[in-house]
Amino acid sequence: MTTATPADQRRLLDVQALDTKLDQLRHRRNSLPELARIAELDAQIEDLDAAIATSRTAVGDLRRELAKAEADVQQVRDRAARNEQRLASGTGSAKDLQALQSEIESLARRQGDLEEVELEVMERLESHESALNELTSAHAALFNQRAEVQATRDAAWATIDAEADQVAAERARTVEPLPENLVAIYERLRGKLGGFAVASLRHGRSEGSGMMVPPIELNAIKATPEDQLVYCEESGRILVRGEDAF
Incomplete structure (x- = not known):
């Protein structure tokens, strides 16, 4: 059986209390509300990234479509202007001039159709550009929010870490x-029992299990030398006996 002086056993309780405090601080660090908010903002930013990419593609397509439409209109205008100049010069036969006049009228109708397009x-481009601007503004706002939440998280982390x-x-x-050897036993039990390896025995109650120790087991503990480690049968944790153990 492993032995340890009563003083060392009580010191082990102090170590347990400090380890429990460290576990609590780690839990606090990993469960700050800011972490959930950052994850939420990251998801929203990711969604906006996708929406912005789609919107930019649409805007780019529409700008190319507009450039083509403008070129089509300009091409008709240029042809109509050349025909107007030829008609104004009066050169050519009457049949040719009549054909020019007819083409000018046709080009005017064509120009009207193309200008409508x-x-x-x-x-459509104006609408998509407006939507893209709104998405970009929302994206920037989310980034600002994330930076603020991150700063709050970092400040909390600094406090916890200190x-x-x-x-x-x-x-x-x-x-x-x-x-x-005592520390090794303690560490092994901590790893096996969820971080809680040692507890007090007080007034016949095991603080390792929260239950009263059965009389037969309690009598066996009473008969065990003070420098010999005893364990809670229910939880498997080391039981430290103080003045109020029984």
Whole structure:
């Protein structure tokens, strides 16, 4: 059986308390509400990234479509202008001049149709550019929110880490005088029992299980030398006996 002085066993309780505090600080660090908010904002930013990419593609397509529509209109205008100049010069036969006049009228109708197409594309482009601007503004706002939440998270982390450093230093000072074999048993049980390896026995109740120790087991513990480790049958944790154990 492993032995340890009653003082070392009580010191082990102090180590357990400090380890529990460190576990609590780690839990606090990993469960800050800001972390969930950052994850939520990241998801929203990712959705906006996709929406912005789609919107930019649509805007680019419409700008190319508008450029083509403008070129089509300009081509008809240029042809009509050349025909107007030829008609104004009066050169050519009457039949040729009549054909020019007819083509000018046809080009005017064609220009009107193309200008309607151009206007429709311009309206669609304006709508998509407005939507893209709104998406971009929303994206920037989310980034600003994320930066604010991240700053709050970092400040909380700094506070928690500073406290954890103090507790870890105290823990190192507390565990240093303990025998290596006792510390090894403690660490093994902590890994096996969810971080809780040692507890007090008070007034016949195991703080490891929260239950009263059965009379037969309690009598066996009473008969066990003080420097011999005893364990809670229910939880498997080391039981430390103090003045109020029984």
